[in-house]
Amino acid sequence: MDSAAALKTSTKDxxxxxxALPIPVxxxxxxxxxxxxxxxxxxGARVLVPFGKRRMTGYVVxxxxxxxKEIASKGFRLRKLLEVPDERPLVTEEILQLxxxxxxxxxxxxxxxxxASLPAGLSGSLAVYVxxxxxxxxxxxxxxxxxxxxxQVLAHLIRNGETPVNDLKGSYGSRTTARAISKLIQKKLAExxxxxxxxxLKPKTVRAVRLKAAGPExxxxxxxxxxxxxxxxxGGEASFQDLLRNASVSASPxxxxxxxxxxxxxxxxxxxxxxxxxxxFPLEDFVLTNAQESTLGRITEAIEKNEFKAFLLxxxxxxxxxxxxxxxxRKALAAGKSALMLVPEIALTPVFSQRLxxxxxxxxxxxxxxxxxxxxxxxxxxIREGEARVAIGTRSAVFAPLKDxxxxxxxxEHDSSYRQHEMPFYHARDVALVRARSAGAVAVxxxxxxxxxxxxxxxxxxxxxxxLPGRINDRPxxxxxxxxxxxxxxxxxxxxxxxxxxxxxxSEVHARGEQSxxxxxxxxxxxxxxxxxxxxxxxxxxxxxxxxxxxxxxxLVCHYCNYRIRTPTACPKCESQFLYFLKEGTEQLEKVLRKxxxxxxxxxxxxxxxxxxxQLEKLLKDxxxxxxxxxxxxxxxxxxxxxxxxxxxxxxxxxxxxxxPDFRSAERTFQLLTQVAGRAGRGDRPGRVLIQTFYPDHxxxxxxxxxxxxxxxxxxxxxxxxxxxxxxxxxxxxxxxxAEIQTAAKHAGIVRAAFPKADPERIxxxxxxxxxxxxxxxxxxxxxxxxxxxxKKRLRETVERALEIASKNGCDLRLVTVxxxxxxxx
Numbered sequence: 001m002d003s004a005a006a007l008k009t010s011t012k013d014x015x016x017x018x019x020a021l022p023i024p025v026x027x028x029x030x031x032x033x034x035x036x037x038x039x040x041x042x043x044g045a046r047v048l049v050p051f052g053k054r055r056m057t058g059y060v061v062x063x064x065x066x067x068x069k070e071i072a073s074k075g076f077r078l079r080k081l082l083e084v085p086d087e088r089p090l091v092t093e094e095i096l097q098l099x100x101x102x103x104x105x106x107x108x109x110x111x112x113x114x115x116a117s118l119p120a121g122l123s124g125s126l127a128v129y130v131x132x133x134x135x136x137x138x139x140x141x142x143x144x145x146x147x148x149x150x151x152q153v154l155a156h157l158i159r160n161g162e163t164p165v166n167d168l169k170g171s172y173g174s175r176t177t178a179r180a181i182s183k184l185i186q187k188k189l190a191e192x193x194x195x196x197x198x199x200x201l202k203p204k205t206v207r208a209v210r211l212k213a214a215g216p217e218x219x220x221x222x223x224x225x226x227x228x229x230x231x232x233x234x235g236g237e238a239s240f241q242d243l244l245r246n247a248s249v250s251a252s253p254x255x256x257x258x259x260x261x262x263x264x265x266x267x268x269x270x271x272x273x274x275x276x277x278x279x280x281f282p283l284e285d286f287v288l289t290n291a292q293e294s295t296l297g298r299i300t301e302a303i304e305k306n307e308f309k310a311f312l313l314x315x316x317x318x319x320x321x322x323x324x325x326x327x328x329x330r331k332a333l334a335a336g337k338s339a340l341m342l343v344p345e346i347a348l349t350p351v352f353s354q355r356l357x358x359x360x361x362x363x364x365x366x367x368x369x370x371x372x373x374x375x376x377x378x379x380x381x382x383i384r385e386g387e388a389r390v391a392i393g394t395r396s397a398v399f400a401p402l403k404d405x406x407x408x409x410x411x412x413e414h415d416s417s418y419r420q421h422e423m424p425f426y427h428a429r430d431v432a433l434v435r436a437r438s439a440g441a442v443a444v445x446x447x448x449x450x451x452x453x454x455x456x457x458x459x460x461x462x463x464x465x466x467x468l469p470g471r472i473n474d475r476p477x478x479x480x481x482x483x484x485x486x487x488x489x490x491x492x493x494x495x496x497x498x499x500x501x502x503x504x505x506x507s508e509v510h511a512r513g514e515q516s517x518x519x520x521x522x523x524x525x526x527x528x529x530x531x532x533x534x535x536x537x538x539x540x541x542x543x544x545x546x547x548x549x550x551x552x553x554x555x556l557v558c559h560y561c562n563y564r565i566r567t568p569t570a571c572p573k574c575e576s577q578f579l580y581f582l583k584e585g586t587e588q589l590e591k592v593l594r595k596x597x598x599x600x601x602x603x604x605x606x607x608x609x610x611x612x613x614x615q616l617e618k619l620l621k622d623x624x625x626x627x628x629x630x631x632x633x634x635x636x637x638x639x640x641x642x643x644x645x646x647x648x649x650x651x652x653x654x655x656x657x658x659x660x661p662d663f664r665s666a667e668r669t670f671q672l673l674t675q676v677a678g679r680a681g682r683g684d685r686p687g688r689v690l691i692q693t694f695y696p697d698h699x700x701x702x703x704x705x706x707x708x709x710x711x712x713x714x715x716x717x718x719x720x721x722x723x724x725x726x727x728x729x730x731x732x733x734x735x736x737x738x739a740e741i742q743t744a745a746k747h748a749g750i751v752r753a754a755f756p757k758a759d760p761e762r763i764x765x766x767x768x769x770x771x772x773x774x775x776x777x778x779x780x781x782x783x784x785x786x787x788x789x790x791x792k793k794r795l796r797e798t799v800e801r802a803l804e805i806a807s808k809n810g811c812d813l814r815l816v817t818v819x820x821x822x823x824x825x826x
Contacts, residue, residue: 317678337406
């Protein structure tokens, strides 16, 4: 994406608008600009357009005086734009180009990406309304017989006014209402309109009062004098309610003073601040280590050059990467630039957000899905207006409309949360690099466990490698030990949830008044329910996976489609009552821990217990304040927390992750173990990590125990090179989904047969089709093809040609989903 590829700007005499719609198609649509709108439309503007029988909100991506020859040759009759709801474009030229590149690279919908780049809820929902015409009101008898549906509908419209069509269908039936409305419109007794049913997000306002230019204040009543004095004490301006409260008066004297011209009553915007109730952090002037100084120096040099530069900051857990980020942001702001900070899950790092606010004050805006729609809207507007020059957020914040961007930081760059796993697909880390290159900004990718591709790129010279090899204050890394569960079985006669060694370590830690974290990367009470009589597992009716038992709600739940059933008392297949709950989840682990350690205050951290932002923040604060002795949960425990009193991390099991049919399973396991181990020993006391496993000799566990990233990287690289996986090839996953397996197989076969024709030189290889690891999901069978090529460009081109050929040969592309650079193959 370079300046030569810049989109055209508006022209006053433009006749046509190219519009991207938020639907899962790759092409755009052209509309005629009505005379009344000419000269008022710019690229990036939202527009309301007709689309089939619907009305949709789209985004203008280009303007032109003449249609492209290919489009003009097709002889389409173009329809007109209907409405431009905003005074100025919502999408900046930079974000237009960035979303265009993203859509092209990931074979996605430009319109869906544009919608994703804006605050949720901004578009509102469109509804069809019907109302009686003047003729219908004056001549209702023309609708037909008194008891006909047409007469009833018209009478309803005359009585109630404009009504949503769906409301009428609910009262009179869907098909009969549609026919009745159609007839009334033909007779010109009724008319349809399309408008927004729900109000769009708007600024929050409060009624306020302010003093006007000094005027005569004589002949004022006692109450009026109190109002004037109170308002002056409040700085000349206050909310209406604050003024009444401070002056101890009713509204009457305020309104009288307004009529006299002494006061002005107006609506004042009240910005919604997501950090208003947060914890304040004292500003500390940390002394940087030599390694931090060197790292910051290289980043600062790059910022001052105003040129694109990518750094991979590889720093062990607790090495002070966050302080480097903050100092780098300061340097960018001092240079008159803005800064963007991406984190994998900001809801898990409220302390980080508050610290940024403590350092940069109102210059910081936050964007993530846990905010209310109003909060997100206000923060997005502060960024767009230049009121906030530092934006921090999760993956969609990569599209924040910052001006003069000088720095992008991607913290924990290895984290799979940066990947959007549903359409529109994109990886925020990679999009951030493209944005930095386009803006001439500096990109810093930071982590203790770099993604294999990132470390490979650093070694190849694409990124500059920066290193923080030691912890702050020379604190040692936590000492890690592996507990062989095969030996534990010999001693206990069964698989223990908690080994003897882990129990003893927990007791020792808490006897010293320290805290612990216990990881089990499975939600729920148990992983699945097995019938001991017939061997059947209770599975989701929509997906090819077992249901998970949740004790708190006494239900079996599918973690993919959310299908739920009450926990059965007997096997659905053979009616046996001998049901066995296998493989404990986090709920069961919490129960075992409470029974084993009744005196400890134990809390669980997973998606089930932290669905609300305030709930999560309170849990983490209570643990930080020492109100909780032990925190147990899923991989959320590993996400960048800093609790100095945690000296023990126990890993109950990660073996399930190692067994996944995915070439990245070893890498993910290594990253998870290393990251969670990094939570221990971050204070003055040393940390200890105990890992329970049936695979003590697996290289991912071995190198995680030694916290030796370089050794893991070299081992994994040999495996990837031998089997032809990234970073040595580019990969695309092609899923064909349908409720009928025969239909899925037919269309997957057509796609597979198209590849040799799409790439006669056979540079790009295709494997499959074969059932996906999750062979059935949400009621659909899933067949997968895997395309690989040494060249990313060649891969995308071949996949596109193959799909074009498949479509001509009868493949329904609506059944096909393409994911470029997938982070998992499930």
